[in-house]
Amino acid sequence: MAGLDIDRNGLVLRSVSKKPPKDYTMKIVSFSSLKSEDRYESGEFEIEGYKWKLVLFPSGNKKHNVNDHISLYLEMGGQKAIETGSIVTVDYKFFLLNRQKEKKTYLVLEDANKKEKKYCFYRTIVGGLAGFDRFISIEDFTDALNGYLIDDTCEFGADVFVSKSRRKGKGERVSMNLNTIMYKHTWKVTDFSKFDTPSCSQPFTAADQKYCTWKLVLYPRGLGIGKGSHLSVFLHVYEPENQLPIGSKILAEYTIRIMDQIHGKHRSIKGKKWFSAPFWSWGHYQFITQEANAACLKKDSCILEVEICILGLSIPGISTT
Known part of the structure; x- marks a missing residue:
């Protein structure tokens, strides 16, 4: 039976x-x-x-x-x-x-x-x-x-x-707690009202973690569900295909902030994500309304800050044979 x-x-x-x-x-x-x-x-x-x-x-x-x-x-x-x-x-x-x-x-x-x-x-x-x-x-x-x-x-x-x-073939090496210090990068966008297309910050590294660089991408007229009504802001790993082996992953904790230069009421979002293909960027489509952002500007400049702490890195292609 x-x-x-x-x-x-x-x-x-x-x-x-x-x-x-x-x-x-x-x-x-x-x-x-x-x-x-x-x-x-x-x-x-x-x-x-x-x-x-x-x-x-x-x-x-x-x-x-x-x-x-x-x-x-x-x-x-x-x-x-x-x-x-x-x-x-x-x-x-x-x-x-x-x-x-x-x-x-x-x-x-x-x-x-x-x-x-x-x-x-x-x-x-x-x-x-x-x-x-x-x-x-x-x-x-x-x-x-x-x-x-x-x-x-x-x-x-x-x-x-x-x-x-x-164990044969390829594996991966996961390193955690690589950088417990929060690194801050500031990006100032001048002549903001003249921008209709996406704008990218200069690439930057988080402290001494030289294995990858990052950039902020700003959509002043919005993207996706935020198009026409909001600012959309994203944090990207910059050119990952030129910096990391295919299949790599980065665990990062971050805060993206738009500075209120008039009233000091800054707008921010926080996240903790594994960045990997095909999702090498994270952010928010409806970060702040265009009307609210206009009230934050000073001399037609928009200031963005990002604080980032890299918590882990997974590198594939390491043999475990």
Whole structure:
């Protein structure tokens, strides 16, 4: 007997087998006493040179909002870290003994898409939990007629298939907290009333981050939904194709501001964005109405400020072999 079910993590194949688990068995006597525990970890067992353990949530994994099912997972244990550049990939089957009418069979759960989607553990000694949020409903598990919990005793098991490989091809290097200092650039647009077409500031760098330059772009008559009624202002990465490898990303926190030279009531917008292709610019189509901006001008000049802090940079094309 086999059937498909949907777990939080994907499609699940449920079947019944007469064969017991080969790799590990966990028999629990007085299961009701374990229900008060949020999480129970089995002893460790070794497969392909790595330590593993079962992690059981008797009343469901609350972090995944599970309350009416038992949750069961596989976790990497031990102290052996995975070598840099390597991946440990696992397929697994979980078992639950059924002693209904004294005939031993096993409920077996496995990922129905395991040929296309295997669970990967990366460089850390604990790479996360692989398994099922909804292994079996608590109602079905505790019903003595189903044969899973008899005399307050039950038995779980696992078969684990481990393979190790090297990561190939291209990867990326992500550097965070590159520049925690907010850099300010001021741009003064003179003879503002004479501008009908977009205007660009001179390129500028943010502090000592020389790997890219930036520019402000001003649409005095508006762009898109702001056309004819607003000023549109955008922050651009300047000529990214000439500065950065294809596929690069820059995380920047910024504030763009139009200075009110008359009343000091400056207009500003803030943002925190990953700049990347095809979105190398961010800003606002309706930054300020043309009427409100006219009240900010002095001697027909418009002053814009940008404060920018580069928080992260992702560079592709770095081999992880």
